[in-house]
Amino acid sequence: MAAMTIDGLHWSYEKGGLHIEVLRDISLSIRQGEIIALLGKSGSGKSSLLNLIAGIANFHQGEIRIGEHRLSQFDEEQRSLFRRRHIGFIYQFFNLIPTLTVAENIALVLELNAEPRASLKPKMQKMLLQLDLLDKSDDFPDVLSGGEQQRVAIGRALIHQPALILADEPTGNLDATSAKQVLDLLIGQCRALNSSLIIVTHSKAVADLADRTLSLVDSRLLAGAQGLAW
């Protein structure tokens, strides 16, 4: 059974009286544990697609299925609950909570999912160890480097072992060394958890690590790295 399928998804918005079509007739199927690199020019709709898959934005035409769940049948409240249980999201600009420590940022999703305190702590410790952030667990995000912040974000996205992880240019804001460390960690963890990953990127190196590469060109989803000069 596919981890996620998209059927005939359309998405558009109105701006200044103009109808702007961002995604047209998108269909896609991802296996459990598959890693997909999503390419496309700036403004091609990659982030919009991730937001739709995460249930952050709503759609009116087509369907997105994650496991047995059909997102079109969820209202906003249900999408919120679904997101915190089944999806992990990693952003280019980390989006950590500045008033929570490293450990607390990672544990937040578990708490939202009402994870018992007894099992929460060991999971958090294990994740900190995997992320090599044990010595930073009580630090606040503002004292961390970019690479460290993104590792925390990865920990937060993976701690609840979601079926699907969405990463929106996770290395776009990092130097080459940090980017490699983060990428290795992210892909390694996804493989270990058998989580599916959709990673939006402009980087060939990232695309090369993926099982499959897709491109968004003129609002359509195409196989391979289309129209991009590395």
Place this chain on the structure above:
Amino acid sequence: MVSRLLWQSSLRFMRQQYWQTALSFIAITLGVAIVVAVDLANESARMAFDWSVSGLDGQVSHQIVANSGVIDEALFVNLRKQLGITRSAPQLEARIQCLGESFSLLGIDPISELSLRRHAMAIGNEAMPQLMQQANGVILLRQTADRLGLKTADDFICQYRGKPLQLKLSSTLAQAPNPAFERLIITDIANAQHMLGRRGELDKIALELNDAELQAIKTWLPPRYRLIDTQRRHGGVSAMSQAFHHNLTAMSLLVLLVGGLLIYNAMTFSALRRQRVIGIYRALGLSRRELITLLLVESVVVAVPASFTGLALGLALSQYLLHLEIQTIDDLYFRLTVSGFVLSPASLLKGMILGVFTSVLATLSPAMNASRVAVINLQRRSATEQHWQVRYKKIAVIGAAGFVGLYLYEQLPTQGLTSAYIALILMVFSFCLLTPLALSLSCRILEKLVRPWSSISLRLAIRGVAAGISRSGIAVASLAVALATVMAMTIMIASFRFSVDTWLTQSLSGDVHISMPKPPQDKAFHTALIDDLRRLDEVGHISSRRSFRGETQAGRLRIVSIENRLLEHYPPLLAQVDSALQRYIQGQGIFISEPLAYHQHLQAGDLFSLYTQEGLKAFTVLAIFRDYSSSRGIVSVAPALLQKYWPAQAIDALTLRRSESSSYDELLTALKTELAKQPGDYPMVSIRTIRERSLAIFDRTFAITQVVDVLLLIVAFIGLLSALLALQLEKSSEYAIYRAIGMSRLQLAALILQQTCLLGFSAALLAMPLGFLLAQRLIHVINRRSFGWSMEQVFPVEILPQSLLLAIIAALLAAIYPIAKMWQKTIASALREE
């Protein structure tokens, strides 16, 4: 149920934004403190009022009073002999001063009191005979005696109308049935009659009647006396001060409204500052309901300790307000015999609930807004502000509709006082809804006006205010409301003072006022005395006044008759029938004061009934005159009418004017010499002193509103400071960019100052129409419905620059912290924050 980590994050945010949390805390604290203080003071004053009234009259069902104010004691004897009503007791009262304190001297008949079982129960059977045995013997509450340093059998001197009274403490009471006894001096009625020079006179006869006795007494009672229901009377008396309490309560609610705006502002800013974090929460799966709960609980976390602090502050403040309030009630309405402080748990609970409820209510809208913005938009920095830019236009339409609707509603003459207050407060709230649009439009117009010649810094300041309308709009609204309230109160008080001053000037004619001695002399004596005074070269004109408390269809009112009044000294007539003055002088009708006409819905030409020696008689109201001496109203009758229906009334005061050839001092010397030859005391006071005392009482009355005014301004200032800090700190990264491209610290400070001054200036401009409108409502609706008084509206022009100055000073003060913060911050650190 929201995650523990989210609470932790919220608490840390509040700690980080400590200035903002502190300002919200102060706003709630002050709001609650003022509401609680006013409520406690009102409650204490009301209890003092009730105790004072019931303390003197005790638990009796009825009283007999005289239409002329004085009961012949033969009536009491006949009542017992002819009707056999034994549960009855006579009473005589007087206000006296003893050892620097005011007391009520209560003359009672100890034997009759046994039948009523009221004061007798408190005094006790042993002490009762002592009252009768000792000449000038009195009974005091033990703690009062201890306070005055008196022991049993001690003699002490009191003053009654400037005359010394020698009293002897016969006995003390261990316990008081109610706090009114703290200010009571009880004596035998015969002693009281002797000491007060009122032989054969009573003020009241207290009765405990069954239905049969009630019917019997109604048919038996001579027409010059009246039977009244005690409970109904007490209700009427306490209603007099209700309007005053309402005024204070309304002011305290306005403070809470401004405090609520401040909290709204603080929470809006809190949500704005955290919109990115809120976006992350939502992206991580926090539901809308959980987010609203989180923000609401945050506000409760601040509101609960702030409300407790407010309660403590309110308790302290209420002692001071009570002192001012008791003074006012004493001055205006009723001599209070007690002034004890009452700690009402209901008031404290009300303050607590109001503080927390206002906070939650003020937070609800920002919390809902934050939760409503789509998750995808929350991650965009200006999403909420854009959302506001659309909403405030709709809000303004609602505000405008509400404002106009409420204004029209207030024009309806049939509405009551409470509805007038509610409408007034809602009008202020509607005005607040209009403010963001007004501010935005003003900024646009101003920018167009200054564009050709202004610096880019000024244009940036104007655009900054318009761009942050969600915060600047509310800040300006709260400052405008506070300024408008102060302005309205100033206009109302100035108008009132001007009207009272004019009325005093007109009604207090002459130079010297002489009180006639008690007991009153006979008519021949008065005529002879006036003739003697008239013969003095220094005396130009004499008018004489007879005034008494008479029974009317509207209850007991003061009836006044002035003989030999000059035409120019008639009070200003507000409405009159044809040839009113001429008909009045001929005794064809009466004049009534404006409050009486208002409360009884009377117009010139209507009939009004007074109890005369011939019984109830209807008189034509020939005119309605302006008078501020009583909020219940007074009746003026011409000497001809007085002679016919109340012939027994003696002259109680003379007003003399000096002759053209003499000075005031010469008049005074001549009067002293002449009056020294006459029997009795003739207290003299200059008309100028009466006028000054009256205005002093007036000023004292409004001292309490000025205290509340100041507190209101403090809350508004905090509101402005909070909003300015929010605006400025939000822009710190923008300022860093200005610095990075070469703007100096001084230039940046000037930019911040321009922005804050613009906000202050806008608030002052908006406050002007609102203040004027509020003043009009206070004068023509609230005061009219409270007291029945109309007044000349004056506009003290100095109030405009004063308000402007006040707003600019508040704005300048509020700019200090953001400037200091900007000054300390390096460009690099400010840019990093972005």
